[in-house]
Amino acid sequence: MLKFGTLQLDMPFIQAPLSGYTDHPMRVLAKRFGCPLTFTGVMLDKIALHHKALKKLKFQPQDNEHPVGAQVLGDDPEVIAAAAEKFIEVGYDLIDLNFACPAPKVLRRVRGGHLMQQPGFIRETFLRTREKVNCPVFMKIRIGYDGSEAANEDFWTICENAATDGVDMLAIHGRTVHQKYRGKADWSLIIEVKKRFPNLTIFGSGDIMTPEIAIQRREESGVDGVIVARGAIGNPWIFQEIRALWNGQEKPHPPSLEEQGRIMLEHFEMICQTRDERKAVPYFRKFLAGYCKRHPDRKKTLLALMACKTKQAVIQTIIEHYKL
Numbered sequence: 001m002l003k004f005g006t007l008q009l010d011m012p013f014i015q016a017p018l019s020g021y022t023d024h025p026m027r028v029l030a031k032r033f034g035c036p037l038t039f040t041g042v043m044l045d046k047i048a049l050h051h052k053a054l055k056k057l058k059f060q061p062q063d064n065e066h067p068v069g070a071q072v073l074g075d076d077p078e079v080i081a082a083a084a085e086k087f088i089e090v091g092y093d094l095i096d097l098n099f100a101c102p103a104p105k106v107l108r109r110v111r112g113g114h115l116m117q118q119p120g121f122i123r124e125t126f127l128r129t130r131e132k133v134n135c136p137v138f139m140k141i142r143i144g145y146d147g148s149e150a151a152n153e154d155f156w157t158i159c160e161n162a163a164t165d166g167v168d169m170l171a172i173h174g175r176t177v178h179q180k181y182r183g184k185a186d187w188s189l190i191i192e193v194k195k196r197f198p199n200l201t202i203f204g205s206g207d208i209m210t211p212e213i214a215i216q217r218r219e220e221s222g223v224d225g226v227i228v229a230r231g232a233i234g235n236p237w238i239f240q241e242i243r244a245l246w247n248g249q250e251k252p253h254p255p256s257l258e259e260q261g262r263i264m265l266e267h268f269e270m271i272c273q274t275r276d277e278r279k280a281v282p283y284f285r286k287f288l289a290g291y292c293k294r295h296p297d298r299k300k301t302l303l304a305l306m307a308c309k310t311k312q313a314v315i316q317t318i319i320e321h322y323k324l
């Protein structure tokens with residue numbers, strides 16, 4: 001059992017923050033299938049300070065999905081800390097500070113992954129946030145800004161500060177900011193951090209695409225926990241599979257066609273509750289490649305669903321292809 005203050009995780013495998021994906025519908029389905037903690041996608045600090053935006057349901061966790069972490073991004077430690085306070089006020093359970101995002105527009109604005117080059121900024125942000133909120137404060141970083149020696153030094157300074165200052169959990173993605181999502185994740189540095197700072201809670205991230213890999217990575221790396229990211233898109237069942245293996249049981253039978261279809265319909269209906277049809281249909285398309293992987297006629301089903309232009313067409317196509 002992993003404990004973060006009053007928050008307890010009954011298994012050390014959690015769903016990643018995924019911008020553009022981990023809104024309420026994906027979070028609530030992950031929870032349903034046994035994921036003990038989910039996050040929002042990264043949110044700009046200013047959103048929290050803009051009252052009208054904060055009031056929108058989209059930014060508030062709903063009753064059936066706790067615990068949920070609010071992931072925050074910004075370029076000023078004081079503003080980030082003030083935003084963290086607001087996110088906790090509206091009901092999030094913990095704060096996750098993002099120093100990992102590699103999106104060019106984020107880097108240009110000296111936010112996210114760019115800050116891996118400024119360990120002092122990261123430290124100050126954590127300490128200011130810690131003062132403002134009475135909840136766990138996590139941090140998400142990568143294994144460096146790039147492959148340079150200077151970046152490696154910064155990386156170790158960030159980890160050392162995190163251990164000294166008592167960061168509740170340090171999540172490390174095994175790619176540099178420069179790499180974005182290219183190539184294979186390198187877990188060797190993640191393993192090294194856990195060895196050097198055994199009291200610092202470390203979660204590793206990178207290339208966790210199957211339940212078997214999730215379990216294997218945790219066992220062979222010695223980290224406290226593992227983060228499932230792309231492997232959970234259109235695949236909430238991965239959490240029940242991980243849970244079974246984690247408990248020493250056999251992997252459950254794959255979900256039947258009917259169950260797959262029902263979950264897809266439910267996911268889509270939830271998306272439609274907060275977006276109008278013109279936005280909901282393309283938004284849902286992003287999940288289809290993941291969902292259709294489990295269909296025996298994957299390609300045909302994926303093509304049919306991708307071609308849908310209206311809400312009714314999506315529903316009808318799911319009903320037909322999943323025999324509902």
Ligand SMILES: Cc1cc2nc3c(=O)[nH]c(=O)nc-3n(C[C@H](O)[C@H](O)[C@H](O)COP(=O)(O)O)c2cc1C
Binds near residue numbers: 101
């Ligand atoms: C589409 C997409 C969006 C992401 N959004 C975020 C985000 O908002 N915050 C964050 O910390 N990481 C984000 N990540 C990184 C993931 O959390 C994770 O660390 C990364 O994908 C590596 O894991 P994987 O190789 O198992 O996918 C994102 C990744 C992807 C592919």
